Amino acid sequence: MATTLASRAAQNQSIGLLRLSFNFLRNLSTATSTQKPGASSSDSKKPKRKRKKNLFEVAQFLPNWGLGYHMAKTHWTDVSYQITKINLYKDGRHGKAWGIVHKDGLPAADAPKKISGVHKRCWRYIPHLSKPGETTSTLVKPTENAPKPEAQVA
Template sequence: MSAENPKNETSKPKRRKKKNLFEVAQFLPNWGIGYHMAKSHWANVSYEITKINLYKDGRHGKAWGIAHKDGLPIADAPKKISGVHKRCWKYIPSLAISIEGKESSPKTNRNCCKD
């Protein structure tokens, strides 16, 4: 019995480490530029990422974006995002889908209305 691993019985299940903004963005196309991200405790608030400056390690840097509330932009100009290194960021897929749909609809209208 002592040869077996006694720690397995008493050990707690491992928590998944939450991600900072850059660790979330690395799996998105173009490092998340144009996509919406938010801190996990924010309600109806997100940033549309416009610019990212990465440090060499790829996990740290600076980011800028346009703040959104309820899917609508709060400001016209991008601002530097604070707290990008905190481990509480998530990708908001629903806003990205709605924005992609808005972008594609005017293109189809322009093509059908040409003379």
């Protein structure tokens, strides 16, 4: 009986030493690795490329989903669409759109037509063309000889 107790005590000591050595190695490995794996490649970080947007992702930030605003594909020159109608699917990133074609800022057609390629990621908003609600009337300055609106009674 004494021999069995002595052998168990020896086993417990060897298991205890084994556990200590594993804990030591575990602590040593976590203490020395202060950088995350792959952090060495972060020194030469490249700026992330901006993901281009489809027509609906551009239009969602404009008032009234871009109705009346001009949009064009990035590779088009002097051609744009004035958006007249948008049908959105539930997710808000897909759908159908109609608009009037403008070339060099002037309408090229009277009736709106369905815009093709609205889901392609190459759309942009054209801010310098006329916006909805903007009137082309000019202010008229009153002249000195013109009759005044208030008639003076003498």
